[in-house]
Amino acid sequence: MFKPDLTRDDVTPESVWLNRRQIIAALGAGSIAGGLPLAANALEELEPHTWEQITTYNNFYEFGTSKSDPAENSQDMVTDPWTVKVDGLVDNPGEYSLADLIGDIPTEERIYRFRCVEAWSMVIPWNGFELNKLLNKVGVQDGAGYVAFETAVLPDVMEGVKFPILDWPYKEGLRLDEAMHPLTIMATGIYDKPIPNQNGAPMRLVVPWKYGFKSIKTIVRISLVAEQPVNTWQHSAANEYGFFANVNPEVDHPRWSQASERVIGAGLFGSRIDTLMFNGYADQVASLYEGMDLRKNF
């Protein structure tokens, strides 16, 4: 049974980092809390960003293309009641109210790094649950190889969808094993508060080892499908954005390097750090891609 290895307790003042490092060394960076092996560096750096940083610097093109647009323009979106359509190769398809869909799945905290394809990053304390719990509930049928997701299109409150800058609705997809992976969550909260509209209310995907655009927001449809779906950014520029979009410092975006990233809020100097393979989650997810050419499958 997988236990979340990154909780609020993992966020420690700088003074005790060293201590922790020694403990980790003693453990041989091995299994903590019976969970998956944990990279030592995953612990050292995880200090969550502030609520303000997380909720005012967003990419959510439905509400405008500048980083401050989503916080400013998304406040009229009503997310209660909310309906999510579940269809495709599932045992229990249907139009679910969000409450029914989640049912009694408990939420837990996951503190994850968030790495945008634009080469900036944050650390975010999500509240949510593993996507596999939801998928098991609706019953994945044999033959399903992928999960496809769609974001709401609400022209009354989304200024951005009136322009064809992207192919609306925003779509994303995961291979089934990626979707079932215990690190993959559906988030409904941040800092123990309901997730704000600009961050993808009422429910969004979070896949911490992939570029942020994979973590689709404001989900209205989940489909289990046989074929690999085309995600929105891949559709927009297939030579720049792929289906997998795994964080990989060795595979550059054609227009910028992915070898390093700017940490939001770190000020004018010294805000650039090296990007980690699979965003620091290599120990947990690298095996999913064994034998794959990650340069081709970017």
Next chain:
Amino acid sequence: MGAAATFGPRISGVVRKLPTWPVYLAGMVPGGWLIWRALTNQLGMDPVKTLEHELGLLSLQFLLASLCVTPLLRFARINLLKFRKALGLLAFGYLVLHFLVWLFLDLQMRWSTIGAEIVKRPYLTIGFAAFVLLLPVAATSWQGAVKSMGALAWQRLHRLVYVAVLLGAVHFVMQEKVWSLESLLYLAAATLLVGMRFLWVRSW
């Protein structure tokens, strides 16, 4: 005829009496304000990007402004020639800052990547080419240069600005993730202002 026809010359008459230093001063205000906000942590969540973008935009705006001087004289008979050098130098100053922010704050002197970046990213190659083209232009912007070079050679050299402003605008369009109206409007303005020159040359 009447008021409209004399408007241009009248403005030009006023302009002739003005010194140029207030243009330099006024032109430095947006940059000073930007740097002040950067130093006092008022540039939002990603101050480096904001700084980089605002400086690039200011540079392009001043470049375009400097290209408006001749059309204003031709079409409206407003003579702002004496301010053209100030506008051009302000544009160049903001460009240098734009470049330095990229070098020192964005890439943070990861020297190994800097050369590779300029070569590998077409939008940076193009921006850098514009910067290089403007170096001799800026270097010959002092009073004596016209005399020592000869007016014709000086004028020819300064036509590099036309190429540079087009490259700069293309660089702006290319660095966007999706097509942006703003950047396309700047490119349109640059194309119009430069295209005008070519039409004039052909009709000479």
